[in-house]
Amino acid sequence: MPEPLLTLAGVHTHIGQYHILQGVDLAVPRGELTMLLGRNGAGKTTALRTILGLWKASSGSIRFDQAEIAARETPDIASMGIAYVPETMGIFAGLSVKDNLVLAARESALDEARLENVFRFFPALRKFWFLPAGLLSGGQKQMLSISRAMIEPRKLVLIDEPTKGLAPAIINNLIEALKELKQTDTTILMVEQNFHAARSLGDGVAVMDSGRIVHTGRMADLAADEALQTRLLGLSLDVHQ
Amino acid sequence: MTQPSDDQGPLPQARIDTIPLLILAGVVIVAFFLIGSASTWVTLTIAGVAMGLLIFIMASGLTLVFGLMDVMNFAHGLFIAIGAYVGVSTMKAFSSAAGSESFLENLGALAPTLLGAVVVAGLIGAFFERVIIRPVYGQHLKQILITTGGMIVAEQLIHVIWGPDLLPLPRPETLRGSFLVGDVAIEKFRLVAVVVGLSVFAAMMLVLNRTKIGLLIRAGVENKEMVEAMGYRVRRLFVWVFIVGSALAGLGGALWGMYQENVTVHIGAQMMVLIFIVIIIGGLGSVGGCFVGALLVGLVANYVGYLSPKVALGSNILLMMIVLFWRPQGLYPVNRQ
Numbered sequence A: 001m002p003e004p005l006l007t008l009a010g011v012h013t014h015i016g017q018y019h020i021l022q023g024v025d026l027a028v029p030r031g032e033l034t035m036l037l038g039r040n041g042a043g044k045t046t047a048l049r050t051i052l053g054l055w056k057a058s059s060g061s062i063r064f065d066q067a068e069i070a071a072r073e074t075p076d077i078a079s080m081g082i083a084y085v086p087e088t089m090g091i092f093a094g095l096s097v098k099d100n101l102v103l104a105a106r107e108s109a110l111d112e113a114r115l116e117n118v119f120r121f122f123p124a125l126r127k128f129w130f131l132p133a134g135l136l137s138g139g140q141k142q143m144l145s146i147s148r149a150m151i152e153p154r155k156l157v158l159i160d161e162p163t164k165g166l167a168p169a170i171i172n173n174l175i176e177a178l179k180e181l182k183q184t185d186t187t188i189l190m191v192e193q194n195f196h197a198a199r200s201l202g203d204g205v206a207v208m209d210s211g212r213i214v215h216t217g218r219m220a221d222l223a224a225d226e227a228l229q230t231r232l233l234g235l236s237l238d239v240h241q
Numbered sequence B: 001m002t003q004p005s006d007d008q009g010p011l012p013q014a015r016i017d018t019i020p021l022l023i024l025a026g027v028v029i030v031a032f033f034l035i036g037s038a039s040t041w042v043t044l045t046i047a048g049v050a051m052g053l054l055i056f057i058m059a060s061g062l063t064l065v066f067g068l069m070d071v072m073n074f075a076h077g078l079f080i081a082i083g084a085y086v087g088v089s090t091m092k093a094f095s096s097a098a099g100s101e102s103f104l105e106n107l108g109a110l111a112p113t114l115l116g117a118v119v120v121a122g123l124i125g126a127f128f129e130r131v132i133i134r135p136v137y138g139q140h141l142k143q144i145l146i147t148t149g150g151m152i153v154a155e156q157l158i159h160v161i162w163g164p165d166l167l168p169l170p171r172p173e174t175l176r177g178s179f180l181v182g183d184v185a186i187e188k189f190r191l192v193a194v195v196v197g198l199s200v201f202a203a204m205m206l207v208l209n210r211t212k213i214g215l216l217i218r219a220g221v222e223n224k225e226m227v228e229a230m231g232y233r234v235r236r237l238f239v240w241v242f243i244v245g246s247a248l249a250g251l252g253g254a255l256w257g258m259y260q261e262n263v264t265v266h267i268g269a270q271m272m273v274l275i276f277i278v279i280i281i282g283g284l285g286s287v288g289g290c291f292v293g294a295l296l297v298g299l300v301a302n303y304v305g306y307l308s309p310k311v312a313l314g315s316n317i318l319l320m321m322i323v324l325f326w327r328p329q330g331l332y333p334v335n336r337q
Ligand SMILES: Nc1ncnc2c1ncn2[C@@H]1O[C@H](COP(=O)(O)OP(=O)(O)O)[C@@H](O)[C@H]1O
Pocket: A015, A016, A018, A020, A038, A039, A040, A041, A042, A043, A044, A045, A046, A047
């Protein structure tokens, strides 16, 4: 079996005096979309932030692409080919849609073909191209946030609850775009509360609880096993969507 | 493929918020009726704009330094003082060129004076960032204490180097005095201040809106963490913003010294009161807000100073309170996360 693209082993994270991640072990295989599930407050966002170095792991190992990155600075980690779509979307409201994407394209100028691909899924972005991103609706901001991750080839994309608070039509739109992103060999680690979205996108799945990974397996197996879902996830997931 | 449902409807328009600009215009118009004399009004307005633009030069760096790294630099006035004193020494060294009747020869004194102020203030800014600011990133109380302390030490050093006395900073010969347009006297040096101030503003807007570095600065002011998560080193960016901000403060200090025609060791501390008012009125981190705020403060100071000299000192504090009552985040609030 090839080495996973990303491996967390015994990762602990403290935020101030709080001990949030309490020994996370997680492997994200190359080319797959791994779903990270778990109740509110389980530590999913903290796990993504720790991978990126936005919180520093207090102990444990984080290996990405054959390098130990736990002690590295966020810009260095991101430069290794990791994109982040945070829960808060992290849109620069005062910058135009275009300039948001210009900054996301670190290596070069905007690539025409990739841009056309983005517009194909998110035509609204073309329409708002020169307008401040702060004028976008919530769904459009999420589209822009995901587009920033798609505008350049990445090795790994970290996505935190992209469907939160969005209308079903927009959620379907996002799912289509993320399926396309999967086709490009990009490895994805994604947090999702919407079980419909999780089931249609996830290859592998890891479930967190109280700062630890409590289950790993294939998404299809979890989707087929309602008893396991209830035990692991309780009622916090929108299982019936 | 499903179309997102909120994709329809009219295209929202990007618009500059014009209300603060209308207020600025309103102040100028109301002052006209209060002052009564057209020539006095023109003189005061030009003086106010010149003063405002000089304040803008000194304040613009500080607003970005705060916006980008949340750094409270109470020693910013130091760079103003350094610019002014370097100006004193350089102008003295070039006194024959400065005293000439030829405008070109005067430029031969003015250019090295301003350049010297910019370079020395920038270099000391680089040193200051490395030694004083960097150890206290993210710690506001320590920043206030250590930058205030640094300011006191630096004022003492200026004392040692240039002495305690008020020093003259003469304007070059052809930039002294006024010329008359009808019965309106316009001080030549105020026009110099206007030209330099507008040039600095235009250059800053160009960099901030048209270059990738500028986009990164604006993005960093909004959400520094996200900029880092995209792979950019905000700290490196910040160092350059700090250096350029210090250099501009030095430029403003030299010009302000010439504007007043003399320099004391307190020049920096005195300006800092107005500068803090300006960046708070403008909205922390907003260069456009800093520009409008500086013009407001400059104009109000001159109008009130003429109409009612007794309240002149308090007028800008009153102005700040009114603005904050109306917009608690300043005229052009930056959406910061
Ligand atoms: N900045 C913070 N300061 C203190 N506690 C935090 C902070 N961020 C998150 N936490 C705590 O860490 C735990 C995990 O949070 P989080 O990773 O956001 O969970 P999830 O994303 O799974 O909902 C929660 O108990 C939360 O209260």
